[in-house]
Amino acid sequence: MHNMSMIIDGHTGIEHSIPVAAVYDDVKQLWAGSNTAYVPTLGVGYGGIWGERYWYDKTDVWKHPILSKYVPANILEPASVRRFKAPLEDYNHFNNARVAKELQDEGVDVLLGAHGQREGLAAHWEMWMFGQGGMEPLNIIKAATIDGAIYIGMDNDLGSLKVGKLADLVILNQDPMQDIETSDDIHQVMLNGRLYDTDTMNQVYPTKTKRGAFYFE
Numbered sequence: 001m002h003n004m005s006m007i008i009d010g011h012t013g014i015e016h017s018i019p020v021a022a023v024y025d026d027v028k029q030l031w032a033g034s035n036t037a038y039v040p041t042l043g044v045g046y047g048g049i050w051g052e053r054y055w056y057d058k059t060d061v062w063k064h065p066i067l068s069k070y071v072p073a074n075i076l077e078p079a080s081v082r083r084f085k086a087p088l089e090d091y092n093h094f095n096n097a098r099v100a101k102e103l104q105d106e107g108v109d110v111l112l113g114a115h116g117q118r119e120g121l122a123a124h125w126e127m128w129m130f131g132q133g134g135m136e137p138l139n140i141i142k143a144a145t146i147d148g149a150i151y152i153g154m155d156n157d158l159g160s161l162k163v164g165k166l167a168d169l170v171i172l173n174q175d176p177m178q179d180i181e182t183s184d185d186i187h188q189v190m191l192n193g194r195l196y197d198t199d200t201m202n203q204v205y206p207t208k209t210k211r212g213a214f215y216f217e
Helices: 002-009 025-032 051-058 073-080 093-105 121-132 137-144 146-151
Strands: 013-015 037-039 169-172 186-191 194-197 203-205
Touching: 002 013, 002 025, 025 093, 051 093, 051 121, 093 121, 121 137, 137 146
Parallel strands: 013 037
Antiparallel strands: 169 186, 186 194, 194 203
16 A cells, blocks of 8 residues: 555556566556566565565575685575575565566556676576566566656666667577576676676676686686
8 A cells, every 4th residue: 555655656667576476457556557677576576475585495506606606605505506496376466577577568667676686696586587477578677668668758868779878798609589587698788888708797898808816706
């Protein structure tokens, strides 16, 4: 009820999922008639076990080929090696994601929020969980890029590939339109026009520069 009153009062966005397993026409019509965006943040979704825990349960997070290179083992492993298990029906993020997709279908701007959880990987989990709720890959990518840029008034600089925008890019090895869960198969990253190799984090353009050692190496 607090979330609904925020929409009525004209809040620009609702951040964190509404904690119910389903919504009906009253909520859909109200939300679609507003300009309030929705950032469900499925990784810490309410109403059941957090979505983040699903990935610790079902995948070997500590073996992730990128994460394990750049996060010290003494930070990564305690949260991921010894994990609890739960049946799929206990993970409410599936319901949260389905509701987000239904609201998006009604015209509500649904955006990605990874909550600063697991370094970098949480944003990919968020996209994958949108997919588990039935959202199409193109709409997931829009939620993660241009729609969020529009929401914060930065779409002239961020959110899509266009001459004059900031040169911040992620270059993938696979096509996420075919399988959104390949979005973390990253070849290179460009930050403000500087291109970095994922395997080493060495700069490869415009000049080749080897990175310094991390404190834990």
